[in-house]
Amino acid sequence: MSTPKDLPASLSHAFEKAIYRVHSPQGDIDxxxxxxxxxxxxxxxxxxxxxxxxxxxxxxxxQICSRAFNDAVQESLLRDLQKLNLRWWPAVNLDPVGKWPDEPSLLVLDISLQQARWQARLFKQLAFIYIPANGKPQLHQVQQRLPESNQADLNSSVPF
Structure with missing residues (x-):
């Protein structure tokens, strides 16, 4: 049985040190x-x-992708959020040391942890930030593949 692996330390550190700038109606919030x-x-x-x-x-x-690709997938994320009737504010993920390019993002309001994890997984993200009501922002890793034991369970339950 395999278990999900943690993010490499350098990547985890980059996520943890990043500035997530939210463009709220009241102004920018880091x-x-x-x-x-x-x-x-x-x-x-x-x-x-x-x-x-x-x-x-x-x-x-x-993996750094072209601006055209990123614009297209970000537009897909926006369409998904619209279908779910979720509200959002624009945001940008910033690397304080400048090694990673600025990355457009969204602060999605009133989303559950499970919904956020699903959206991150759907768009092949390795992690996302969740902010519980009146809580501290938390980094959540996203498991992109199910552990082998779970995949075997799923395969055995397929009706065909």
């Missing part, structure tokens, strides 16, 4: 993993949001 953000939490409370996620469809699998 979000950092593990740091309580009172202005953001106040805005989420005003919006009656039970939780929020910072999601992107850009650069799947942490």
């Amino acid at each position: 979000v950092r993993i593990g740091q309580l953000n009172h202005p953001l939490n106040q805005l989420l409370e005003q919006e009656n949001s039970q939780g929020a996620a910072i999601l992107t469809a850009c650069n799947p699998g942490a």
